[in-house]
Amino acid sequence: MAFGDSIKKMIGERALRAEMKNIARQRAALSIDQAKSIGIVFEYTNAEDFDLLKKYVLYLREMKKKVRAIGYYAMKELPQFPYSKLEFDFFGKKSFAWNGKPADPILANFVEEEHDILLDLNMNDLLPLRYLTAVSRARFKVGRWEEDDHDLHDMLIDSPPAKGLKNFLRHIDTYLLKLNKPAAE
Incomplete structure (x- = not known):
């Protein structure tokens, strides 16, 4: 990581922590059966x-859930492939912005939505996805267990990145x- 990138990450982390303190949301531990809307952040x-x-x-969606997923791509251009604009957005x-805060209306709209459940599929601990998760107004935030990051999610699932996305989704x-x-009687 270049020196400039590490400074940006440090500033972004500090901004993230400050914004997390200002997020007002109603927390609730919800099962998939109880949820009506599910947000997903992924790389x-x-x-x-x-x-x-x-x-x-x-x-x-077959379970009658309203689903909205937003994906981060690190490439200059998003590869051309078919996907539903109703369910997927990319950024x-x-x-x-330079300080790590979202500057795109798509991101602002996503975090303002009060999803019942937010699934954070951030397998590489990327700051942009962590930021979206942190400022989301979702009622129940579910993510991958990380050694030093326990205040971002309401439920943490231990699924090492090396085991892949499929394993993580199974655990979720x-x-x-x-x-x-x-409980069964």
Whole structure:
């Protein structure tokens, strides 16, 4: 990481912590069954993971959930591939100001939506995705367990990045389907 990038990251982290203190939201531990709307933040890294995510969104929609996913791509241009504009939006580095704050209306609209559940599929601990998760007004934020980052999410799931997105989505389903279920007698 270049010196300038590390300064930007440090400033972004500080801004993120300050904004987190000002976010007013109603927290609630919700299962997938209880949720009506689900937001997803993810990094576009390859077509295979994106196809998996499209299938997961379809699975959630079949459960009658309103789903909106927003993906970050680090490339200069988004690769050309078919996707539904109703369910997916994309943003890149240019969507953020120098201090790491969102400068794109798509991002502002996403974080203002009060999703019942926000799934943070940030496998590489990227600041732009962490920022969206932090300032989101979602009622229940679910993400991957990180050693030094416990205040960003309401529920943390231990799923190492090396095991991939598919493994993480399986864990999310396992826990969110069991949440708030009465114990078997």
